[in-house]
Each structure stands twice: as C-alpha cells, then as structure tokens.
Amino acid sequence: MRAMQTRTDTGLPFMKMHGLGNDFVIVDARAQDVALGVPLIRTIAHRQFGVGFDQLAVIRPGAGGADAHLIFYNADGSTSAACGNATRCIARHLMQHSGKAALTLTTERGTLYARDAGDGLTSVNMGQPQLDWAEIPLARAMDTLELPIEGTPTATGMGNPHCTFFVEDAEAVDLEARGAEIEHHPLFPQRTNVQFASLIGPDRLRMRVWERGVGVTLASGSSSCATAVAAARRGLTGRKVAITLDGGTLQVDWRDDGVWMTGATMHVFSGALTPAFLDAVK
Structure with a gap:
C-alpha cells in the first residue's frame, strides 16, 4: 500500500x-x-x-x-x-x-x-519493565535473570523484548555476528533486541546495541532502559545509571513510577x- x-x-x-x-x-x-x-x-x-x-x-x-x-x-x-x-x-x-x-x-x-x-x-x-517470562515474551517458563544461553544474558521487556549480555569489554564483541544470531534465538518468539554492556565505573555502563528489525544502531532508548534494569537486578549497579553508547550518553533512572530516560x-x-x-x- x-x-x-x-x-x-x-x-x-x-x-x-x-x-x-x-x-x-x-x-x-x-x-x-x-x-x-x-x-x-x-x-x-x-x-x-x-x-x-x-x-x-x-x-x-x-x-x-x-x-x-x-x-x-x-x-x-x-x-x-x-x-x-x-x-x-x-x-x-x-x-x-x-x-x-x-x-x-x-x-x-x-x-x-x-x-x-x-x-x-x-x-x-x-513505564515499568516486564520481568516475567510470559510478558517479555519468552518461549517457555524460566528465570529471566539468567537465561540458558551462552553468556547467561538477562531478558527484560520494555514493550519490546531485550536480551542483555554483561561482558568484560563491549568493544571486543562482534556485534553484527552475535546480534543477528541472538535476535532470532528460539527463546524469543517475537525476536529480540540485543545489548552487550560492560561496567566502566560506579553506576556507569558502556553498551552497544543490535536492534530487532534494524541491525547495529548508535543508540537505543528502550535498550538503555532494559540494560539499566538488568544491571540493577544483577547487583552490578544501583537503579540510576549513565549509559554510554556509540552516539553519546543517556541517563536512566528506574523509579517506583517507571523507568525514566533522559538525553539530548x-x-x-x-x-x-x-x-x-x-x-x-x-
């Protein structure tokens, strides 16, 4: 049309x-x-x-x-x-x-x-993150904090599905190869956005993004929110973090009323x- x-x-x-x-x-x-x-x-x-x-x-x-x-x-x-x-x-x-x-x-x-x-x-x-497997959604019931995928990523829903890997060096990841592979992983029936994040300082993360239906992007707001939630759930950071992406930095604050994201x-x-x-x- x-x-x-x-x-x-x-x-x-x-x-x-x-x-x-x-x-x-x-x-x-x-x-x-x-x-x-x-x-x-x-x-x-x-x-x-x-x-x-x-x-x-x-x-x-x-x-x-x-x-x-x-x-x-x-x-x-x-x-x-x-x-x-x-x-x-x-x-x-x-x-x-x-x-x-x-x-x-x-x-x-x-x-x-x-x-x-x-x-x-x-x-x-x-809004509030979706943490239950059925809401994200995943293909079957499981703990969303550590998925049974190599690298034990965390799954989070932000109105769209996300799969976050925490790695030593996000820069060293072959994002195009790994992102395309994980986007279509059978655990994600609606495909998924994929993030690779490294802790680079107190409440500061470096993140790279593969977006579902798009590919490599310089930044992603929902991916930043999902990564901040995943990092807080895993005890890597507090609930307020700075996330440095290829295109710049976003501030994310997971509050009682939802996940607030601020940037230019x-x-x-x-x-x-x-x-x-x-x-x-x-």
Missing part, C-alpha cells in the same frame, strides 16, 4: 530527527490521514534509495486527554510497541510547538509521560517525499 494523504500533489512531509545518532523519520498525521505499507516503509528506510532511518514514527491525534498517539515501525517494516529515543524526539518537537513542559503520549506500550528536563534535554517515563535530541531537517517517489513504490 502506498502512502495516502489528502494532498497527494505535494508529497508526504516528514521530519528527520535523532537521539544520539539513533535516527528517525517522523510523519505527523494529526491533520491528515496517512497510511504506510511495508514496501514504502522499507524504501524510505533505505539509505541510498530513500531517506534512511532506524525507526519510522507516525504521530496521530491523541485520545482521552493524551497530547498525541505514536506508532513505530522498524526499518524492515515490522512494528514496535516502544521506541524510547523516538518518543523523546517527538516529545521535544511537540513541547517546542505547544509551549508545554510536560506531555502525555499513548503508544502500544501504554501511556508514557514526557517532560522538559532543562538544558535542552528531554525525559520520558518508559536533534531535529536535523524537514522535507517531503515527492509524489514521484511515492508513486514508484508498489
């Missing part, structure tokens, strides 16, 4: 944004109906034939008092219930245009709360997919 909108002669407007290099195409569908099919999403994601992104997000009108509803797609066209860095990027955009310092956003993950953290930083509460965002440019581009995708 091609993109459909009320003014097909002008193309499809979008924003290109990133959170620490984790990059997104954002489509604002609050004022017009937009439907995106898998072929179009995959073509937009292509970094030579399209725009390029780790995730695509659609902003839809909020309901029940929410400021907006967010839908997320991976680069392979699959959907994701959560995307922390995209949520922070969209929250920053909406706060700048509305003048609000706090927002309520709905996603498939549930209701998320965002706020201006000052100094250009944006915080989002990603960037609106790189705005543009429009041309009618010729949209018509060429079948």
Whole structure:
C-alpha cells in the first residue's frame, strides 16, 4: 500500500530527527490521514534509495486527554510497541510547538509521560519493565535473570523484548555476528533486541546495541532502559545509571513510577517525499 494523504500533489512531509545518532523519520498525521505499507516503509528506510532511518514514527491525534498517539515501525517494516529515543524526539518537537513542559503520549506500550528536563534535554517515563517470562515474551517458563544461553544474558521487556549480555569489554564483541544470531534465538518468539554492556565505573555502563528489525544502531532508548534494569537486578549497579553508547550518553533512572530516560535530541531537517517517489513504490 502506498502512502495516502489528502494532498497527494505535494508529497508526504516528514521530519528527520535523532537521539544520539539513533535516527528517525517522523510523519505527523494529526491533520491528515496517512497510511504506510511495508514496501514504502522499507524504501524510505533505505539509505541510498530513500531517506534512511532506524525507526519510522507516525504521530496521530491523541485520545482521552493524551497530547498525541505514536506508532513505530522498524526499518524492515515490522512494528514496535516502544521506541524510547523516538518518543523523546517527538516529545521535544511537540513541547517546542505547544509551549508545554510536560506531555502525555499513548503508544502500544501504554501511556508514557514526557517532560522538559532543562538544558535542552528531554525525559520520558518508559513505564515499568516486564520481568516475567510470559510478558517479555519468552518461549517457555524460566528465570529471566539468567537465561540458558551462552553468556547467561538477562531478558527484560520494555514493550519490546531485550536480551542483555554483561561482558568484560563491549568493544571486543562482534556485534553484527552475535546480534543477528541472538535476535532470532528460539527463546524469543517475537525476536529480540540485543545489548552487550560492560561496567566502566560506579553506576556507569558502556553498551552497544543490535536492534530487532534494524541491525547495529548508535543508540537505543528502550535498550538503555532494559540494560539499566538488568544491571540493577544483577547487583552490578544501583537503579540510576549513565549509559554510554556509540552516539553519546543517556541517563536512566528506574523509579517506583517507571523507568525514566533522559538525553539530548536533534531535529536535523524537514522535507517531503515527492509524489514521484511515492508513486514508484508498489
């Protein structure tokens, strides 16, 4: 299905944004109906034939008092219930245009709360982590703290599944090989995001990320939240940590009301997919 909108002669407007290099195409569908099919999403994601992104997000009108509803797609066209860095990027955009310092956003993950953290930083509460095997989900009942996989990783749900390995040196891991292998591990029926993390200081972790349906990314908000939760559960850190990724550092704080994530965002440019581009995708 091609993109459909009320003014097909002008193309499809979008924003290109990133959170620490984790990059997104954002489509604002609050004022017009937009439907995106898998072929179009995959073509937009292509970094030579399209725009390029780790995730695509659609902003839809909020309901029940929410400021907006967010839908997320991976680069392979699959959907994701959560995307922390995209949520922070969209929250920053909406706060700048509305003048609000706090927002309520709905996603498939549930209701998320965002706020201006000052100094250009944006915080989002990603909700409580899912720690039970059936919620993550895993293929069968087991202790999620140490999975029966070489390296005994920890499984965590943040609206999407995560598998976190704690290693001596995250830099030394063959991320492309190991990430692709673990993403499709039979213990994860919906596939999984994969993280390799090392303790580099008191309450400070170095982490590298393989995202489900995407591949290697410079950063991942939900992966950072999952890794922080896993590290706290294993007694490696407290519940408030700094996580250094390839694209920069996120602050994660696992509180009683959920996992708060804080970091920088960037609106790189705005543009429009041309009618010729949209018509060429079948």
